[in-house]
Amino acid sequence: MIVLDMPRLARSKFMLLTLCFLFAGLLRAGDVPRPAPPLAVKTPTGEMISLQSMRGKVVLLEFFQTTCPHCQHTAGIIEPIYRDWRSRGLEVLAVAVNPGAVHLIDDFRRRFAATYPIGVGDPTMVRTFADISAVQSFFVPYVFLIDRKGVIRAEHGGMDQAFWSNQEANLRGELDALLKEPIGKPAHVSKR
Numbered sequence: 001m002i003v004l005d006m007p008r009l010a011r012s013k014f015m016l017l018t019l020c021f022l023f024a025g026l027l028r029a030g031d032v033p034r035p036a037p038p039l040a041v042k043t044p045t046g047e048m049i050s051l052q053s054m055r056g057k058v059v060l061l062e063f064f065q066t067t068c069p070h071c072q073h074t075a076g077i078i079e080p081i082y083r084d085w086r087s088r089g090l091e092v093l094a095v096a097v098n099p100g101a102v103h104l105i106d107d108f109r110r111r112f113a114a115t116y117p118i119g120v121g122d123p124t125m126v127r128t129f130a131d132i133s134a135v136q137s138f139f140v141p142y143v144f145l146i147d148r149k150g151v152i153r154a155e156h157g158g159m160d161q162a163f164w165s166n167q168e169a170n171l172r173g174e175l176d177a178l179l180k181e182p183i184g185k186p187a188h189v190s191k192r
Contacts (some may be wrong), residue, residue, distance in 0.1 A: 033151045059092070061143065065101070082115065
């Protein structure tokens with residue numbers, strides 16, 4: 001005789017549906033290419049910087065935490081790339097998302113010789129930009145590479161081990177390819 005435990009079946013069904021929902025969210029985040037959503041951040045000095053103002057340039061957008069050792073290491077990689085390729089049309093925008101970041105950016109900038117623009121945001125900004133659901137985890141640094149037309153062409157979250165294991169070579173390779181594209185070349189953009 002088989003006895004069915006209905007509450008257990010209901011819980012199992014609920015868990016299965018929850019996992020499907022979470023997995024669907026994981027598949028959706030990171031679809032590239034796709035248009036970059038609007039983004040504007042304020043610097044500690046009160047200046048507003050928007051992605052729209054960078055249209056026509058290749059943009060490395062990084063969400064990070066000033067207190068994160070991996071993010072600090074990444075700053076040391078981004079700065080020379082920015083210096084080397086700014087004249088080719090590269091722009092960098094870093095957005096600090098940790099609590100109290102507005103008071104920590106100046107020290108971060110000095111310690112890691114960061115000359116690129118740094119604004120202040122929060123984790124909700126990352127979720128919105130990356131289209132990550134509120135129930136999903138994400139890790140920083142979280143990098144987006146955006147082409148001259150404002151299309152996200154690459155997305156690398158903090159858990160992208162293949163990318164971060166050789167981040168300088170990977171960043172240089174992907175950015176070099178975007179910078180070499182003719183300005184008028186259209187990118188295929190996924191429609192959601």
